[in-house]
Amino acid sequence: MNYTLQYGQVLPYLGYFAGGALLSLQIAFLSFCGGLVIGTGFASVTAFGPRPLRVLVKVYVTAFTNTPQLVQIYFLYFALPDAGILLSSYQAVLIGMTLNAGAYLTEIQRAGFLSRRQTEMEAAEVLGFSRWQQIRYVILPHIAKVLFPPLANQYILMTLGTSMAAVFGVEELTGRAFNVNAETFRSVEIFSLVAVFYVVITFAATLALALIGRLAFRARMRIL
């Protein structure tokens, strides 16, 4: 092993990497929000909807959770042009991640919706709560408390998942690592530095989410 690590050559790119980290966070946030909309809608369908719709949602969830996100985006990016739909790499990544997140978030939220207890509803009725009050004071706080930790966990996993955008040439954190690697060839230094970037941004996200969960929903989350 006669290789000397030269972090000095990589340090000038710190700002460039930080910009990439922001783009990673942006992709994760946008696709998580999109996935949350899909997930909430579809989870309500599985919990309360008619049977044909429930089957459709089930097919969507099964198809998307049993195939890799990378190949789903490959399909969107390379196969949709066959049908005349051209997506930019950023669009393909965003749509692919949103659809994938939608499937996982449907699964998670379905479990949350089912966790509402009949006795709690009956208790609320006995106390003379109106329908709206039942939703506002009994169902929502309960569901939010149960759902917050797994949703936060999924958000962290999705932040890590954004790195596959680099495969399609999106210049987020990992994409920028590949760019700098092509310029400087300081591969080990670059990728270890980028790894530390990911540790820092996901750890910051975990801390922030744990704090929000504790203050807003009284959800207890383990940090370490």
Added chain:
Amino acid sequence: MMWDRLVEEAPRFFTYWNLRFFVEAALTTLALSVTGSVFGALVGFVLAVTRMTRGGVLLPVRILAIVVTEFFRRVPFLVTLMLVFFVSQMSGNEWPLFAIAAMSVFLIAAAYLAEIIRSGLLSVHHNQWDAAAAMNFSLGQTIFHVILPQAWRIILPPAFGFFVLFIKDTALASQIGVTELTFAGKVLNNRGFSATLSFGTVLLFYFLLSYPLSLIGARLEARLAATRNRQS
């Protein structure tokens, strides 16, 4: 129009040799995830138990276990893969590509399974730990005779779920050139077959690998949860 082209192309695509190529690639995908997960489970167990130790002498080891677990849980698989790839080059002895990919799966599997195993160990009521301590059991005896027989039901379903996740994560190994399923799709696409057929088939093969396993996982979860409720 697009449909006609696909129908026209299909006989040329679904030949014996192409399908055999896909099946062999699927076996590589499976081999990668199994190797990584088995060794990952062993090391993950060691990491989890390390974090259960007490006392000042072992503090550095405990901190090391926390750092290793947290690091590999918070680095994307693609970055871990590139790190292992370039570190193996740096060390001068270039490993085979399969070994690099399996090593990467092993690293993330160890980190994720360590967390799952630790949650399982922590889920056993503290009275059990106290009772074992009162009977002067060592840490090893406590874990193997008291905790694990109760904790494995809690550990197994999520661990199995992560194994199915690792199958899908190995798709990224195509980036360094391991001939697994995704790479097989890329090869056929580059050979001139349409992306719809190449990547569609890849998606189908992943589904065939993953779906039966996730069904087994769901049954496992239902059965183990049922026995746990009956006992308590």
